Amino acid sequence: MTPTTIPASAGTRHLVNLALVRWHLTASAVCYAVSLLAGLAYAFQFNNLYPFAGIEFLSPGRVRMVHTNIAAYGFIANAFIAGLLFAIPRLTKRPILSDALGWVIFWAWQLVLTLTVIGVLAGFGQAIEWGETPVFVDPLVLVGLVLLVVNMTVPILQSTEQGLYVSLWYFLAAFAWTGLVYFMGNYLPQFWIPGTAGAAITGLFIHDLVGLFVTPIGWGLMYFFVPLLLRKPIWSHALSLIGFWGLAFFYPMQGVHHFLFSPIPMYAQYGAIVATIAVEIVVLTVIVNFFGTLHGRADAIRGNLAVRWFFTGIIFYAITCFQCAFQVTLTFQKIIHFTDWVVGHAHMVMYGVFGFWIMGMFIELWPRCIGRPWATPRLLTAHYWLTFVGIVIMVLDLTAAGLVQGFSWAGLSHWGESVVASMPFWWVRTVAGLIIIAGQGLFLYSMWATARRPATEPGMVRIGTPVEA
Amino acid sequence: MKERSVRGLIIVGFAVAVLVVAGLGFAYKMSEFAVTIMKDEIEGFGAVAISIYLVGMVPILFFTLWAIATGRFRDIEHPKYRLLELDDEIERGGGVSYRVGATVAGGRGAR
Numbered sequence: 001m002t003p004t005t006i007p008a009s010a011g012t013r014h015l016v017n018l019a020l021v022r023w024h025l026t027a028s029a030v031c032y033a034v035s036l037l038a039g040l041a042y043a044f045q046f047n048n049l050y051p052f053a054g055i056e057f058l059s060p061g062r063v064r065m066v067h068t069n070i071a072a073y074g075f076i077a078n079a080f081i082a083g084l085l086f087a088i089p090r091l092t093k094r095p096i097l098s099d100a101l102g103w104v105i106f107w108a109w110q111l112v113l114t115l116t117v118i119g120v121l122a123g124f125g126q127a128i129e130w131g132e133t134p135v136f137v138d139p140l141v142l143v144g145l146v147l148l149v150v151n152m153t154v155p156i157l158q159s160t161e162q163g164l165y166v167s168l169w170y171f172l173a174a175f176a177w178t179g180l181v182y183f184m185g186n187y188l189p190q191f192w193i194p195g196t197a198g199a200a201i202t203g204l205f206i207h208d209l210v211g212l213f214v215t216p217i218g219w220g221l222m223y224f225f226v227p228l229l230l231r232k233p234i235w236s237h238a239l240s241l242i243g244f245w246g247l248a249f250f251y252p253m254q255g256v257h258h259f260l261f262s263p264i265p266m267y268a269q270y271g272a273i274v275a276t277i278a279v280e281i282v283v284l285t286v287i288v289n290f291f292g293t294l295h296g297r298a299d300a301i302r303g304n305l306a307v308r309w310f311f312t313g314i315i316f317y318a319i320t321c322f323q324c325a326f327q328v329t330l331t332f333q334k335i336i337h338f339t340d341w342v343v344g345h346a347h348m349v350m351y352g353v354f355g356f357w358i359m360g361m362f363i364e365l366w367p368r369c370i371g372r373p374w375a376t377p378r379l380l381t382a383h384y385w386l387t388f389v390g391i392v393i394m395v396l397d398l399t400a401a402g403l404v405q406g407f408s409w410a411g412l413s414h415w416g417e418s419v420v421a422s423m424p425f426w427w428v429r430t431v432a433g434l435i436i437i438a439g440q441g442l443f444l445y446s447m448w449a450t451a452r453r454p455a456t457e458p459g460m461v462r463i464g465t466p467v468e469a
Numbered sequence: 470m471k472e473r474s475v476r477g478l479i480i481v482g483f484a485v486a487v488l489v490v491a492g493l494g495f496a497y498k499m500s501e502f503a504v505t506i507m508k509d510e511i512e513g514f515g516a517v518a519i520s521i522y523l524v525g526m527v528p529i530l531f532f533t534l535w536a537i538a539t540g541r542f543r544d545i546e547h548p549k550y551r552l553l554e555l556d557d558e559i560e561r562g563g564g565v566s567y568r569v570g571a572t573v574a575g576g577r578g579a580r
Contacts, residue, residue: 015559090555090556090559091552091555093555093559157535161548161551161555162540162541162543162544162547162548162551163541163542163543163544163545163547163548163551164536164541164548165548165549165551165552166548166549169532172528172529172532173529175528176525176527176528176529176532177525180521180524180525181521181525184517184521188513188517192513193513193514193517195511196511196514197511197512197513197514197517198513200511200514201513201514201517201518204517204518204521212525224552227549227552227553228552228553228556231553232553233549233550233552233553234549235476236476236479236480236546237545237546237547237548237549238480238545238546239479239480239483240549241545242480242483242484242487243487245487246487246491248526248529249492249495249526249529250487250491250492250494250495252521252522252525253498253499253502253518253521253522256498263511264511264514265504265505265508265510265511267501267504268498268501268502268504268505268511268514268515270501271497271498271499271500271501271502272498272501274494274497274498275491275494275495275497275498276494277494278490278491278493278494278495279491279494279495281483281486281487281490281491282487282491284483285483285487288479288483
């Protein structure tokens with residue numbers, strides 16, 4: 001047992017189970033490395049340098065699914081669970097329902113991830129974007145989600161606090177939606193509603209997974225950590241709740257815009273386009289609140305690395321949402337559909353926004369969980385800059401590549417010509433990926449070096465607050 | 470005082486804008502999805518989209534009603550101050566020597 005928590009005395013429990021938080025963070029970091037390496041291998045495929053050529057088990061299509069699934073369900077989900085395990089008890093003054101159940105969920109979730117990787121590589125991936133988790137894994141995912149919701153919702157309902165902070169509202173929304181969305185995407189198209197309708201439902205699933213799982217938990221954790229990092233309340237709690245209600249009521253069922261120019265009736269496509277543009281007003285509430293909170297404390301961007309990650313993430317968020325309002329129009333879609341523009345957009349959202357926020361959370365939580373201050377702050381700064389430069393290059397490169405491909409196809413050029421024209425962009429993408437991976441190497445080393453540090457500094461080991469059980 | 474009234478105006482403006490802009494956009498979309506049911510086009514899609522939405526909203530409405538019934542909206546701005554108070558209480562009560570925000574200085578101020 002590492003000396004990270006003081007033992008709870010008889011009849012008490014720690015408010016936050018930091019061992020659980022630490023293990024979820026560790027699992028998240030491992031998945032992060034796996035996902036990045038899978039992404040790099042897939043990028044090499046576009047440079048005719050695929051390292052596993054001829055090995056069916058590691059064919060590029062399957063490795064790509066490992067990249068996306070382990071990023072979403074391994075890196076992001078594990079980090080989010082760590083954040084929830086830390087934030088919910090501190091917002092409610094109640095521990096999670098059961099620590100034992102928390103451990104069951106932890107191991108069940110890692111089993112899900114392991115089976116997903118094995119299943120996908122063995123050729124059992126479902127033909128559903130973001131839903132490639134094999135059919136035999138899906139029931140375990142749903143059971144895990146239900147247990148997670150129960151474990152996390154009970155302290156919220158038991159809380160005797162006068163108000164409910166906005167983060168808890170967002171968490172509740174995610175708890176309400178995630179299992180339902182997962183069921184919709186992984187079961188309905190495969191077993192009950194095939195064909196065009198099934199494809200349209202997978203569109204809903206793809207976007208709702210981002211909008212009703214990643215977004216509310218990401219926003220909730222951002223609203224939790226940023227005010228604490230700045231030691232300043234958010235600009236307006238009322239505005240944050242308006243954003244919450246906007247998301248809860250008007251964000252669901254957005255994804256038909258992923259299937260524009262498809263056999264889905266055009267009037268339904270128009271409805272999806274209008275609703276997507278309209279919902280950007282909800283996003284604006286979050287951006288306004290973030291900058292209102294930061295107002296007067298901009299020095300923290302330079303002086304506090306965690307704040308800098310959150311700040312950069314919100315900048316990317318503003319860019320990506322602005323971009324989204326345009327790219328869902330048919331005018332843009334005529335050019336960018338099926339091109340690398342979309343890949344660039346996806347990386348900016350999932351990595352540039354939520355990945356960056358998770359990094360900010362890591363910076364704050366990892367030292368707390370292991371009871372030692374960061375051993376290598378300068379490496380962490382280098383990690384930030386390498387990641388930032390890498391993702392900026394990657395997004396600009398893929399956006400430009402998408403335009404080249406789109407206009408090439410619109411001009412009815414030969415398909416091969418667009419491939420030749422894309423080759424330089426794919427090299428730049430690989431280099432950007434290598435820059436990012438170099439940064440993450442520093443980060444993982446920093447985590448390891450910090451964990452190996454002797455926990456001798458007074459007070460640093462006394463983490464975890466006993467409360468009456 | 471002036472700052473508070475400006476803030477109030479911005480909040481009301483956003484409340485109206487979210488309700489009108491996002492609300493109407495959403496209503497338009499869902500009505501078009503409903504039309505697919507009436508026209509019997511892409512069978513199953515509209516019914517799934519609407520029913521999943523309605524089912525998903527049940528717990529959201531439950532939590533909302535529960536929050537109203539337990540008086541959690543009485544002071545709408547209170548929770549944002551309470552977040553910091555709670556953090557102080559927990560840090561003091563747990564004998565933790567540092568608090569959120571004090572863990573790492575980065576960049577130029579790295580230590």
